[in-house]
Amino acid sequence: MAFLIPALVALLLVIIATLWKKISNLQKFRKCDDTIPGPPAHPIFGNVSAFSGKNTAEIYEIFRKTADEFRSKGKNVIRYRFLDKLYVWPLTGKALAKVLESTTELNKGDDYKFYYSWFGGGVLVEGFGERWRTHRKLLTPTFHFAKLEGYLEVFNEESKIMIECLDKYAESGKTVDMFEYIKRCALDVICGAAMGTKVNAQYYHEHPYVKAVEGFNTLAIQHALNPLYEFDFIYWALGLKKQKDEYLHTMKKFTGDVIAERQAAIASGEVEKETSKRKMNFLDILLSSGEANILSDEDIRQEVDTFMFAGHDTTTTALSWMCWNMAHHPDIQQKVYEELVSIFGEDPHTEVTTEGLSKLDYTERVLKESKRQTIPVPALQRKLINDMEIGEFEMKRETVYRIGSHRIYAF
Template identity: 60%
Template sequence: MSLILPCLLIILLLFIVSFWKIMKNILKYRKYDDLLPGPPAHPIFGNTKTFSNKTTEEIFQALRDLFSEAVEKGQSLIRHRILGTFYVWPLDGKTVSKILESTTELDKGGPYEFFNDWLGGGTLLEGYGERWRSHRKMLTPTFHFAKLEGYFEVFNTESRVVVDCLDKFAKSGETVDLFPFFKRCTLDTICKTAMGAKVDAQLQNSHPYITAIEQALQLGVLYAMNPHHQIPAIYWALGHQKKKDEYFNIMKTFTRNVIAERRTARESGEVEKETSKRNMNFLDILLSNEESSVLSPEDLRQEVDTFMFAGHDTTTTSVSWVCWNLAHHPDIQQNVYEEIVSVFGEDPNEDVTTEGIKKLEYTERMLKESKRICPTVPAVLRQLISDMEIGGVLIPAGANVAIAPMAIHKNANIYQNPDIFDPDRFLPEETAKRHAYDFIPFSAGLRNCIGQKFAQLNEKVMVIHLLKNFKIEPMGGYYSTKQVFEPVGKPSNGIPVRLVRRL
């Protein structure tokens, strides 16, 4: 009983400290509610009502509605505020170029702090500086094109496994949700290529690591969009902190086990230690730097977690939306299939090669159009260190500026009839009409996606194997599954389709 009063006082103190920080930011940013274009904002709560108590699917749609309305008014950017957190959204490539081309404003946005205990020291979330530069330089050889070619054996093998797993649904005619199958396939691919680890997630109906990531990402967005979640005492009382800790622990335990397995194999001589970084996989490069004390064990874990998450989740989502778009556009699916067969032949077991992929011009345009209409990463944030003029408007320090494909790729002033799926938007003569940053599926500038070539090749091999084996038919209207506003824009209701064997 004697401990109750001190505990209550501590909770009250935490509440006051959190609330004071919020109020200070409200006073700082509220004046910009009228200076920058955007939806009407409450003096205290800002635009909190627009997003609170909504699912991540509903948040995505609410943002899209705001963007469309702003574009119709001829605005090049909009703002919204959630209590003391201020967001600015450039709506076209020219406007976003100021932040993309900056060599100083490279820090990730404040809302990413939610993930610090998981990915905080990795190159994805690390603040720009010497540590980030050295880690990025260290990892770059992993994605050299000569190294990527060596991954094709795994790309082909794991793609065949997912085809085998899906074949029973083609035989039975049952509806199948492709999304979880692709999740397990890309996780196995990442583990084999980058980590030298055999996980065999495709042979399991579910995997705790995959489930934990899905739940943690959802928690992170709801945390950012619901201000009361940001008060530690309330977050703990609602049980969200316990869930967050559980998910982070599952993910970190999985990657630590992968690291330990590879470390043991290197130390025992089971795996020969390479001396050339060109011949090392991602994890071996990290382990060699740990051995020379360049990286601490926690540094290593954070980088592995970063690549494991980003490498499998983004590719899964991208391939999923490709299949959904092709299922709803059978004429385009047929054109892609015919081009694939013209290059690789009809034999479904033939390997996909880098030389063949280079010849797939129509398929390449289709993949770009899928990333335009359903961007894999809806938005990334930069938190300004100093005031910056963007689109002729002064944006205050501390504001979160969004690099948002979900806004730019659907801008009707850039892409006529933006909801129509048309690969010919990416014919050379059409691309030449647009700003270089009107299409940024992998961001751009100094903090662009380091693994984009890996992801694109993995995706192409998967799509080629899938289409050589199956015709994909939708089992639901196009908008029966929608993008969610999470770090990776997965489909809200999966990818329910019917598969028809081609041969």
């Protein structure tokens, strides 16, 4: 019993400190309801009610209509407040430029915090600092375009497997969810090319890593839309923390197994240990840096987690939307098909080459236009560390500048 009193006092102090911080921010950001353009906001809850119970498609439509409304009034930003958090969306390139061109405003927004337990300090969620610069410099060689040639064998092999999986639908006339097939193919590609391992996700439709990523991302969206989930006790009491931890365990175990498998293959001589960073794959560069004490084991795991997710998730989204867009524009789909046949022929077993890929001019333009219209990563965030004037409006420190690329105009 004597132990409970100090514990309860400590818990009470944490709650008081959290509430004090939130009340202070609420008082600061409430003033912005009148000084920065945006829809009417409740004095305490802000714009929470406008999004309550809405799905992502409905939320997107709310943002679209609001952005168009305020742009027509000549405004270059719009504001939404959720309790003690202020989110500002730039509507023009000029309003966006001041933040993106800043060498100091690199801090990621609050929604990224949900991913810290997964990626830790990986380059995707860490905003700036010496550690971030060191990791970026170390990993840059793995993204060199010349390295893609060495991965073509993996691209061809995994693409043929995806074609085999889809072949049963060719003459069926059925609607197919391409996202699921592209996602598993992309995971096999990223593991084979960047990690030097084979996981056969395409033959395993209920792959636990894929399912865990889906579940974790769903929780992340729910967390971003419900301010109450920021209170750890509420999140725990609803059973959501347990669910999140289960997803984390599955994802980290998978990447841990990938790392261990590659280490074992190198140690046994099954694969030759490469010494040139230009020729090393992503994981080998990380492992060699670990041997040189540049990266810790935890650093390696975090970067592998980051690359595994970002490498297959965004690619899947981009290619799935391209398929969707072509399905809605059969004339464009036909032109893409004709270009592919003119370069690679009609034999589906023909190997794709670097030379052939360089000739896909029309297909490349279709992909770029698809990504312009349906952006794989629809929003980014920067949390301001300094007060900043953008046009005629003053943005307070800790304002989250949310960059929705699909609603930005160049002027």
